[in-house]
Amino acid sequence: NAGVTQTPKFQVLKTGQSMTLQCAQDMNHNSMYWYRQDPGMGLRLIYYSASEGTTDKGEVPNGYNVSRLNKREFSLRLESAAPSQTSVYFCASSYEKLFFGSGTQLSVL
Amino acid sequence: QQQVKQSPQSLIVQKGGISIINCAYENTAFDYFPWYQQFPGKGPALLIAIRPDVSEKKEGRFTISFNKSAKQFSLHIMDSQPGDSATYFCAASINQGGKLIFGQGTELSVKP
Numbered sequence: 071n072a073g074v075t076q077t078p079k080f081q082v083l084k085t086g087q088s089m090t091l092q093c094a095q096d097m098n099h100n101s102m103y104w105y106r107q108d109p110g111m112g113l114r115l116i117y118y119s120a121s122e123g124t125t126d127k128g129e130v131p132n133g134y135n136v137s138r139l140n141k142r143e144f145s146l147r148l149e150s151a152a153p154s155q156t157s158v159y160f161c162a163s164s165y166e167k168l169f170f171g172s173g174t175q176l177s178v179l
Numbered sequence: 180q181q182q183v184k185q186s187p188q189s190l191i192v193q194k195g196g197i198s199i200i201n202c203a204y205e206n207t208a209f210d211y212f213p214w215y216q217q218f219p220g221k222g223p224a225l226l227i228a229i230r231p232d233v234s235e236k237k238e239g240r241f242t243i244s245f246n247k248s249a250k251q252f253s254l255h256i257m258d259s260q261p262g263d264s265a266t267y268f269c270a271a272s273i274n275q276g277g278k279l280i281f282g283q284g285t286e287l288s289v290k291p
Contacts, residue, residue, distance in 0.1 A: 074222075103277050112185070112268055112281035113223070128278065160222050164277035167213070170222030 074171035076161050082177045083151045091146040093161030101164045102144040106157040151178045185282025198256040200285045202269035209271040214254045217266045259289045
């Protein structure tokens, strides 16, 4: 029982490059989320998916897209990475409480 | 607009002391107030949570105090231990959903 698994753990991109962050959960939760964590800002919600087949914008969605591939998987895509997207990204799933993955540290140069 | 404000930003406490972290919120529709603990290189993990129908909740050495009229809540860690050294986040949401609004975080260091 791995919980919420994120890949990769670390990534360095050049400005303008694209990449997809992968997330999978094995807890059979309907709801999944993507947060970003920046120093002094706490965690901010990027996108969420209340159930398979639905996605909605969170607090800071600009520059990101998401795909809820199935009940287990929820991916986050950066189409054209910018230095402002340098952050630690956390995927989470929830049933009564939020369970977080261990994060992806992304640097955009 | 920061809907949940957390203080202090950092805190140093001696082993055995009491650690106190405070949060204030603006949206009166919030009805779920969790605290998360995060160790370096890990994701946040739920520590304790409270709803506004009670003024205090205690789980072991951890207590949440809630003041609805002041729109404030706080985390108290009794008998603080070096293993409690971590970053703590308060948060708030409506209907206990996963759409949490987080505070800025407090880095706690407990000295032996």
